[in-house]
Amino acid sequence: MRMLSTTVLRLQRSQISVQALTRLSSVALFLYASWADNDRLALVALLGTLLAIPYTLMEALVGRPLSAGVVPDDWRLESWARRVSALVALPVAAVAFLSVSVALPDSSITDRLCVVAPVLLQLPVEAMFWACARTRSPGSANLIPQLTALGTLVSGVLLLSADVRVDIAAVPAQLAVLAWVTLRSRVASVGTIRPGARQSLSVGSVYCVAALADLAYTIALPSVAGAAAGQTAVVVLRALDLVFGPFHVVLSASTREDIVAGRTARWRTVTRGLTLVAWLGVSVVVLASEQVRRLLAPDLAAVGAAAIAGYCLYKMLLAVSTWLSVRHMTWARPRRYLASAIGSRIIAFAGVAVALVWAADVSDLVLQLLLCEALVVVWFLGRMRQTPAESTSADARPPGHVGAHRATRATASSAPV
Secondary structure, eight states, X not given: OHHHXXXXXXXXXXXXXXXXXXXXXXXXXXXXXXXXXGGGHHHHHHHHHHTHHHHHHHIIIIIHHHHHTOSOTXXXXXXXXXXXXXXXXXXXXXXXHHHHHHHOTTOOHHHHHHHHHHHHHHHHHHHHHHHHHHHSOHHHHHHHHHHHHHHHHHHHHHHHHTXXXXXXXXXXXXXXXXXXXXXXXOOGGGOSBOOOHHHHHHTTHHHHHHHHHHHHHHHHHHHHHHHHHOHHHHHXXXXXXXXXXXXXXXXXXXXXXXXXXXXXXXXXXXXXXXXXHHHHHHHHHHHHOHHHHHHHOHHHHTSOHHHHHHHHHHHHHHHHHHHHHHHHHHHSOHHHHHHHHHHHHHHHHHHHHHHHHHOOSHHHHHHHHHHHHHHHHHHHHHHHHTSXXXXXXXXXXXXXXXXXXXXXXXXXXXXXX
């Protein structure tokens, strides 16, 4: 019994459980709509896509500045995080509302607001997770997204039973979690200063620009694939991305653990090892089983083994470049990291431009992805070698808190650009 409780506790403190529950709630919400609320299935599908906005924004504006040690030690972190989420709420609402209006023009105003609401509420939920990861224990911080995901699952079932629209299933859980976080006793050692609006956004601005560049590339890739190699390429890339879902869950968990830990992050971790295991397992299955490929998409079954093997290697290089990028971010000065991140996207977009001229089929497109990702890995390795190591100082947080070893603002600003 003790071993079981220890295992459960360790799993609760890991980012794997956070990512798995978040992905599970998203999939379950889609299935709820597919089974019993098919009229709103498109709204639920679009909501799943739009939720990437708060995840990306809050990681860039709150999580990454904390990880890099550029947040002043005397700031009240939870107050700062709440202010950041409030400051970006209006532009996020506008983007989400416009997205629903363009994608689903026949939707009503109520439909659009029901999609916008959970996107807006997810902003403070994510912001408080990153702040609590520094001011409280890892398990306490993880409860914020975990309870939100579990609450969404339960709310969805209750809404289905009551014959109420399921696209708002996350709202009760988000409101309950935010109320719980707000009512908890505050930690006295988180600082004394509440930064102003400009200061709140400025510390994470460069990380936000880098994240937006990544999002632009992610959005552009399917379009380029279709233009260069036809509709088949779009189907094949999407099918392969879906089959690598378990790999992406563990990779996301390892990345978030690195960001939460900051400069205390280690290269050898259990989550990183599980990422490699997931990559190997998915690669073996998709390469060895034609039935699995045919089940995913007939177009995928027609693709040669060499192209699929190349895509598997591309995913491995993607994991390496992601880890290197986060490592570089935590040790480099923000402007230097921004130059590195933009440089990596220039390499990726250059590959996309070449693909438009050169790629004739899926194999050519996969080869382009593989070569460009290898160049990105080399790029980050070179930039990291040129970044001088910075000394860090222990702050006043008690031992055991994530990020208890963090660079001061003065130290972080001393590295050359």
